[in-house]
Amino acid sequence: MRIVVAIKQVGALDDEFELLEDERGVDPDFLDFSLNEWDRFSIEEALQLRDRANGEVIVVSLGDDEVDQALRTALAMGADRAIHVVDDGSVEAGGPLAVARVLAEVARRERPDLVLFGAQASDMAYGATGIATAGYLEVPHVALVKSIDADGRHGSLVVGRELEGGVLQRLEVDLPALLTVQSGLNEPRYVTMRAVMQAGTASVDELELSDLGLEADQLCAGSGAKLVRMFLPTGTSSAEMLTGSLSEIAEKIHSIVHKALNR
Amino acid sequence: MSGIIIVAEVRDGEVQNTSLELITAAVPLARETGEEVTAIALAEPPIASALDIAGVNRVIAVRSGGEFNPQVVERALSDLIAQRSPRLVLFSHAPDGMSVAPALAAQHRAGFASDVIELDQQGETITATREFYGGKLKAEIELTKSLTVVTVRSGAFAAAEGNGSAELVEVEVTVDQPRIRHVDFVQPPRSDIDLAGADFVLSLGRGIGDRENLHELQALADRIGATLAASRPLVDAGWIESGRQIGQSGQRVAPRVYLALGISGAVQHLTGMRDAEVIIAVNTDPTAPIFGVAHYGVVGDLFEIARELGGTA
Numbered sequence: 001m002r003i004v005v006a007i008k009q010v011g012a013l014d015d016e017f018e019l020l021e022d023e024r025g026v027d028p029d030f031l032d033f034s035l036n037e038w039d040r041f042s043i044e045e046a047l048q049l050r051d052r053a054n055g056e057v058i059v060v061s062l063g064d065d066e067v068d069q070a071l072r073t074a075l076a077m078g079a080d081r082a083i084h085v086v087d088d089g090s091v092e093a094g095g096p097l098a099v100a101r102v103l104a105e106v107a108r109r110e111r112p113d114l115v116l117f118g119a120q121a122s123d124m125a126y127g128a129t130g131i132a133t134a135g136y137l138e139v140p141h142v143a144l145v146k147s148i149d150a151d152g153r154h155g156s157l158v159v160g161r162e163l164e165g166g167v168l169q170r171l172e173v174d175l176p177a178l179l180t181v182q183s184g185l186n187e188p189r190y191v192t193m194r195a196v197m198q199a200g201t202a203s204v205d206e207l208e209l210s211d212l213g214l215e216a217d218q219l220c221a222g223s224g225a226k227l228v229r230m231f232l233p234t235g236t237s238s239a240e241m242l243t244g245s246l247s248e249i250a251e252k253i254h255s256i257v258h259k260a261l262n263r
Numbered sequence: 264m265s266g267i268i269i270v271a272e273v274r275d276g277e278v279q280n281t282s283l284e285l286i287t288a289a290v291p292l293a294r295e296t297g298e299e300v301t302a303i304a305l306a307e308p309p310i311a312s313a314l315d316i317a318g319v320n321r322v323i324a325v326r327s328g329g330e331f332n333p334q335v336v337e338r339a340l341s342d343l344i345a346q347r348s349p350r351l352v353l354f355s356h357a358p359d360g361m362s363v364a365p366a367l368a369a370q371h372r373a374g375f376a377s378d379v380i381e382l383d384q385q386g387e388t389i390t391a392t393r394e395f396y397g398g399k400l401k402a403e404i405e406l407t408k409s410l411t412v413v414t415v416r417s418g419a420f421a422a423a424e425g426n427g428s429a430e431l432v433e434v435e436v437t438v439d440q441p442r443i444r445h446v447d448f449v450q451p452p453r454s455d456i457d458l459a460g461a462d463f464v465l466s467l468g469r470g471i472g473d474r475e476n477l478h479e480l481q482a483l484a485d486r487i488g489a490t491l492a493a494s495r496p497l498v499d500a501g502w503i504e505s506g507r508q509i510g511q512s513g514q515r516v517a518p519r520v521y522l523a524l525g526i527s528g529a530v531q532h533l534t535g536m537r538d539a540e541v542i543i544a545v546n547t548d549p550t551a552p553i554f555g556v557a558h559y560g561v562v563g564d565l566f567e568i569a570r571e572l573g574g575t576a
Contacts, residue, residue: 011396012396013396013399013400015548015550024402026396026400095375095376095404096365096375096377097365097368097369097375100365100369101369119361122397123395123396124395125378125394125395125397125530126377126378127356127361127377127378127414128361128364128365128375128377128414129365130365131361131362131363131364131365131366132365132366132368132369132375133369134365134366134369135365135366135367135368135369135370136369138370140333140334140442140443141333141362141366142333142362142443143358143361143362144358144361144362158446160449161358161362162358162512163274163358163512164274164357164358164511164512165451165512165513165514165515166451166505166508166512166513167448167449167450167451168448168449168451169330169331169445169447169448169449170445170446170447170448170449171332171443171444171445171446172443172444172446173442173443174442174443177442180361182512183495183496183499184495184498184499187501222372223374223375224373224374224375224406224407224408224411225374225375225376225404225405225406226404226405226407227402227403227404228390228402228403228404228405229402229403230395230400230401230402231400231401231402232399232400232401233394233398233399233400233401238555238556238557238558239544239554239555239557239558239559239560240558240559240560241554241559241560241561241562242559242560242561246563246567246568246571247571249561249563249568249571250568250571250572250574252559253522253543253559253561253568253572254572256520256541256543256559257463257487257520257522257541257543260519260520260540260541261462261463261519261520263519
């Protein structure tokens with residue numbers, strides 16, 4: 001079973017940050033990068049499915065230098081190959097459909113049985129790139145998968161998609177297919193920083209957009225979605241902040257609770 | 264291209280509230296341009312008729328003889344798009360919408376925005392507002408294509424009300440040789456913990472750090488008479504049972520007091536507790552989104568606060 005797993009190195013905002021001059025994004029100097037949490041679950045699932053069926057796991061990520069760490073983590077976890085599609089942020093600026101177009105092209109060339117994405121990335125939280133990629137690939141797709149059962153009929157998987165309140169709807173999906181994976185699907189294996197550092201960059205293929213027959217400007221124009229400006233939300237905090245010494249704060253909390261419970 | 268389509272989600276034979284919120288989002292836009300609003304649901308007509316609300320011109324009940332299936336919904340929508348050339352298709356940013364909307368947008372080369380909290384129209388351009396970086400930033404996105412697909416955050420708009428006079432249409436959609444087939448529904452494991460009935464909930468998030476720390480916080484809950492609950496990450500990690508999970512995929516509660524320790528306030532969590540009468544949040548991050556819904560907040564170390572609270576009980 002050949003599985004392609006799309007992953008993302010996501011940025012978290014530092015306490016202090018600055019926007020880019022054009023106000024269309026955050027200055028990357030103020031971002032703390034790490035592997036998208038949901039992607040740990042999709043990498044782990046791919047490895048488990050591969051080990052049961054004697055296959056291959058290929059991870060792919062779109063981005064700049066920050067991507068390297070994500071790919072090395074996946075290789076340290078046990079992925080067989082890694083692909084880095086170089087993007088200086090131009091494609092990402094086009095939104096999830098622009099990114100999906102690129103990832104679909106990479107996936108198409110690998111001819112996988114299964115493509116996995118995390119349900120969302122913690123930075124942009126579009127919750128869409130995976131399913132959009134499935135749209136371009138024209139393969140059956142299900143989002144928010146919380147269980148995968150590979151013991152079903154040959155050439156298909158029984159997947160449980162998560163609904164409200166933890167109810168699952170199980171669906172049988174014919175391969176090749178694309179799934180987006182919800183957190184808690186499995187227990188991702190832990191890899192040490194050392195293992196990540198040692199994961200050879202020899203196993204990483206670097207691709208330019210032109211290698212895929214694509215162009216950033218075209219992708220962005222084609223997406224029809226232009227991020228005009230980013231801004232700080234204005235005064236959304238309604239909370240009355242409690243201050244003072246620890247015992248004063250605790251006293252205030254007790255008083256608030258007591259009053260609310262005894263009305 | 265004209266017309267707005269709303270795609271409803273149905274669970275247990277009922278159109279979801281989140282779908283009625285889409286009507287509220289659509290009607291002002293339709294009024295501006297004088298175009299029609301069509302609501303579509305994968306359900307029998309009596310169920311779909313819940314969408315017959317003021318502002319909706321047409322309700323389409325798609326009879327497929329089955330449960331939700333992305334292929335069926337996409338086929339039904341593709342047919343509708345071909346017939347009516349709508350300008351905008353709205354989904355909820357909810358399980359069904361997330362399985363369909365992005366693929367539909369890709370297939371139809373439509374403009375796309377997800378988890379949208381505001382929608383405006385200016386001439387030919389639709390402007391969608393959404394959050395980034397866990398709500399710490401917002402952004403406006405301009406959508407300029409002749410067809411746009413949007414998923415709307417649940418709760419961003421109020422559910423629409425009021426009797427409508429929509430035309431009710433039934434269509435049958437079948438997919439030859441479907442590549443996705445419904446199997447069954449699986450209920451979550453039953454739990455003895457009565458979170459919904461609790462007056463006082465003490466809820467823990469990632470800020471508690473290690474699994475070992477649960478012990479002292481469970482003891483605090485016992486001492487102050489609160490029922491212990493948690494946000495998703497602690498359940499995913501297997502530190503706490505799923506019956507204690509609060510949030511979109513867990514339980515929704517509205518206790519008299521919700522005391523949140525070390526919870527940042529991801530949108531899916533807020534869905535589960537924002538109706539609590541009094542919300543008190545403790546977090547080391549002053550920009551944590553939970554402070555946007557809390558009535559009272561403390562920027563500080565939850566363990567220090569917990570020890571004080573337990574000591575002065």
